[in-house]
Amino acid sequence: MSKQNRDKGEFIKIEYNLLDLVEYNGVEVDAAMKVILSLAISYDRETKTYYESVPTIGKRIGRSDNPTRALLKKMEEAGMIRRETQTGSTSKISPTLDASLMVFIDDEAVKTPAQTSAEVVSPDVVPNKPVTETESDTPENNPANIEFFDSNGVVTEAFIKLTDANRYGDGTLKNFRYVYWLARQAQDERDGVPVRTKEQYMGEAQSWHVPPHLLPKGTSEPVHDEEPNEDANFLT
Structure with missing residues (x-):
């Protein structure tokens, strides 16, 4: 088109x-x-x-x-x-x-709270502006410059930071399978591997595929060669 x-x-x-x-x-x-x-x-x-x-x-x-x-x-x-x-x-x-x-x-209305003081701040310069998930103008926030998985096959925190993954109040992930799907599909696209369906990716996801400190308490954390319990590991 x-x-x-x-x-x-x-x-x-x-x-x-x-x-x-x-x-x-x-x-x-x-x-x-x-x-x-x-x-x-x-x-x-x-x-x-x-x-x-x-x-x-x-x-x-x-x-x-x-x-x-x-x-x-x-x-x-x-x-x-x-x-x-x-x-x-x-x-x-x-x-x-x-x-x-x-x-x-x-x-x-463009003026920032900092302009309530005698100092005038340019509308184009916001002090201590936080980096948002959608910004990609800095090296550490550009997907082209990050690794999706580490050497152990665990999704990197740098990648997770760029996703829209939902989290609990303590910062743990509500659905590790969702994060794995995003990372694995992105990796396949980068490697030129045929992309599969969302269901296929999420179906193979295991809790060890994300950093352990991002898993909610009580989530089973099988080792790599351990047969996982699919029902126990699925979080929505």
Whole structure:
């Protein structure tokens, strides 16, 4: 479909209300979000449906699958878009922007709490800004620069940090099988190995596939050559 669009000379529009958008509903808006919003809005204004797969979106914004999924989830939770899963990894994406929640580069609302003092802080510089899961502009947060598994076949904490895996209040993982699936699929994609189904990956996951301190108390932790109890290890 992309080649057909290119051959026809078609294009999408990025309007100033997106180009100048820096925050929406309390969430900082980055360039990748603006690309996705521009696609969704351009299709919507032509009364067309915007369908796209996670891998294709990721290639367009320069991110691998898992950070792309996390970014889409963040946008959906902020109310920027609505996603309806179609088939496989393809989703229908519709814009749901509310003008009252938009903050632009020249708005007073952009000022940070630090500006209550005599010192004026540039809107583009936020002191001690925490790194979010969807940011990939630093080496340690770029999936291309991390290992998915260590030498023992355990999913690395660096990779887990980049996922949208749910956790309990103490930081332990609610579902280690979910994390294993993301890591193994990402590794297979990097190695050029045919990707299997989510169910197949999760079915082979064992509790020792994630760091032991990230497992909830009471989770069975079989050694590598031990026959696991599937029912006992499955966490939802």
